[in-house]
Amino acid sequence: MNMKNSIEIMKIALEKKVLLPAMNIAHLPMTEPIINAAVDTSTFILLEVSRIDWNNFGAGSIKDIYNEYMKYKNNIFTRLHLDHIPVIDESNIRLDYMTFIKEAVELGYNSVMVDGSRLTLDENISATKEVCDYAHTFNVAVEAELGAVLGHESGPIPPYEELFSSGKGFTNIDEAVRFMNETGCDWLSVAIGNIHGAISGAAMNEKKPEARINLEHLDSLNKALGIPLVLHGGSGINLDYVRKSTRLGISKMNIGTDIRQVYEWALRDEGSLEKAQNALYERCCKIFKTDLTVAGKANLFF
Numbered sequence: 001m002n003m004k005n006s007i008e009i010m011k012i013a014l015e016k017k018v019l020l021p022a023m024n025i026a027h028l029p030m031t032e033p034i035i036n037a038a039v040d041t042s043t044f045i046l047l048e049v050s051r052i053d054w055n056n057f058g059a060g061s062i063k064d065i066y067n068e069y070m071k072y073k074n075n076i077f078t079r080l081h082l083d084h085i086p087v088i089d090e091s092n093i094r095l096d097y098m099t100f101i102k103e104a105v106e107l108g109y110n111s112v113m114v115d116g117s118r119l120t121l122d123e124n125i126s127a128t129k130e131v132c133d134y135a136h137t138f139n140v141a142v143e144a145e146l147g148a149v150l151g152h153e154s155g156p157i158p159p160y161e162e163l164f165s166s167g168k169g170f171t172n173i174d175e176a177v178r179f180m181n182e183t184g185c186d187w188l189s190v191a192i193g194n195i196h197g198a199i200s201g202a203a204m205n206e207k208k209p210e211a212r213i214n215l216e217h218l219d220s221l222n223k224a225l226g227i228p229l230v231l232h233g234g235s236g237i238n239l240d241y242v243r244k245s246t247r248l249g250i251s252k253m254n255i256g257t258d259i260r261q262v263y264e265w266a267l268r269d270e271g272s273l274e275k276a277q278n279a280l281y282e283r284c285c286k287i288f289k290t291d292l293t294v295a296g297k298a299n300l301f302f
């Protein structure tokens, strides 16, 4: 069987309006139970890792995750994605983003994300285009971000209701069209009411506040862009909004905090790696079957 690349997979997700869960690997032993849950429930998923997962948590490195993924991967149900390589990171430090991107592409990651959302529009376009020009020669998909999906920064974020009702930081539609045309990015991470889970301080271990989605704004973005859109900060978004978003162009949703906490808390309370992996497996099965109702749909991607 010819293995479809991630660009093709996401186009199918968009056409068929089926969400691809993208599961963040915050700790290496999370890889096996997540893939088992996908295979056992016949769910197509992406496994992904961000710089935060190896800097702040236990994912090791781009290479470590790749090696762990290769042990358990299943070409019928899984692909590997490099999440969030920021041009300017959450502590306002500029990164040599191309080095990370090149390492992942050379290893064999199926898609990559460059996050220039802290730059000006012109700078974001130029960094994203640089990554696209490089990655596309290897048929590797590129995800970019426009707008402000807050939450990773260490300072306090504005109260959620204020953020949602003001629409502050939401992805601007005209800018998004220009961005897509000039960069050639395959997928766009949008800011439409979603927030990231906290990665530092006490909030890192607290339950995430529930978020909503401005569906009208999403609808306008979808109509103007027509490419697969990505919802970051999937943990804790009201599920009714998630399901409606899938009908309006959201093809991939990142899930980090939820599964990280299930794994970490089980490990802390039970003191057993096997029990933590089992808890994570059960949680993933529930996410695929009940929360997102994407179980049993992997055949759409064959």
Ligand SMILES: [Zn+2]
Pocket: 084, 149, 196, 232, 233, 254
């Ligand atoms: Zn994100």
